[in-house]
Amino acid sequence: MIVEQAFREHWGRVLAAQIGFLGDFDLAEETAQEAFAVAAERWPRDGIPGNPAAWLIATARNRAIDRIRREQTLAAKTRLLEAPGATEDNMDETAFPDERLELIFTCCHPALALEAQVALTLRTLGGLTTEEIARAFLVPEGTMAKRLVRARHKIKAAGIPFRVPADHLLPDRLPAVLAVVYLIFNEGYGGRADLSAEAILLGRAMTELMPDEPEVQALLALMLLHDARREARLKDGTLVLLSDQDPSLWDAEQIGEGRTTLDRAIALGGGGPYALQAAIASLHADEARDWPQIAALYGELSRLTGSPVIELSRAVATAEAGDVEGALDSVEALDLERYHYLHATRAELLRRLGRPDDAVAAYERALELVQANSERRLLEQRLAELR
């Protein structure tokens, strides 16, 4: 149990330090695992060391050095033999810099396919097993194993650096990392709660490692605010719309934390896409919602991203603010015929405008396109109410 908790807390840190030391993902992973195995054997007997992370890193490092000494095959690795052997009893946190940021930028390098970036981030920083990742993304374990092997091989063979990108590259590279974290969160939001929790952990780590980046703070705020409503979001497997949710099921403490984090993002000058989304999520957590303000924020977000999906959300907020006709006009101007939310939104607006037959037709189109069962059930309920 003690070691399981240590694994949750320190795996990413230990592995990152090992990769930084060895420059080899495979050997780093094997020896990091060995270090946790040694801990599982010793800690219950000898007690937890004063600095568990440093103990684990030193142990993993010694294992790697032992192994290279034994093998002594690759000349390239001999430089490591000159490294002083760390002792496991005499060490402090500062002995090993935190290299998780280097690791996450390596895993989310744009030279890797997005699905590989996601899998690798979960494997290396999250410590999820290949089987767990495969299950989360509904692919066979063998497929996921191959994906991970291929990604690790490319990192090595193509020379993807283990480094935080230089400042002039950050505006391109940071959004890629944040997109991977948010994608993991959203996979979890579709029902697999463990992935959401994992994304929030990654988001927290990112805010510690890059405390001055507004969008990093904003992404954490956004995830906390969304996740705070998790309990209220589904009822007996059916999606519950925000307006019908029971606010007493919301996690008030987490909403508070999300808002504090959002304030920090804004204080840092945040006005990017994640800050806007977090600000919207924060307004949604008020008992009486400020719809004109929400619509204005969606307008700004739509301008920033040029996304018709955001424009659809803006239309919904416009309707809630009182302008249902105007909202319907906006919705009908959007080029999103294959998107079930468009038809579901149109249906609801038509219903409010007293056009039940048109609303029925729109719900039927939405049902043809919808994928998730929880959403299907909600649409079926709405349709039944109209008939």
Added chain:
Amino acid sequence: MQYMLLIHQADAPRPGREGDSNQKAIDAWESLPDDEKNAVYTSYQEVNQTPGVTPGVQLAPPETATTLRVQDGKTLTTDGPFAELKEAIAGYMLFEADDLDAAIELASKVPAARLGGAIEVRPVIEAY
């Protein structure tokens, strides 16, 4: 590490050369203002003079290529490049760099990359 940057011109505007059948690309080059043509030449020059770069050679249009295979001891030749015309390699250079980020940064400065072509960055296998 050493990287090979393979330049694919695709439809990127370029000066007309004997055999090039991509008239659209040639016309596009002709209609470029002089300062843009000069910018392209200057960029290639700058890229080639970057420390670590070993410039390659410019290849004649892929229409002039001959592709051969040997089967049962017999040499079979076909007219044209191995890849599709548009996917054929137009040139290459070698770049000695610390890592992929440096190679990507250099590749992004090769004019073909922004003119509708593409650059493939391939690590060179190091001899032990």
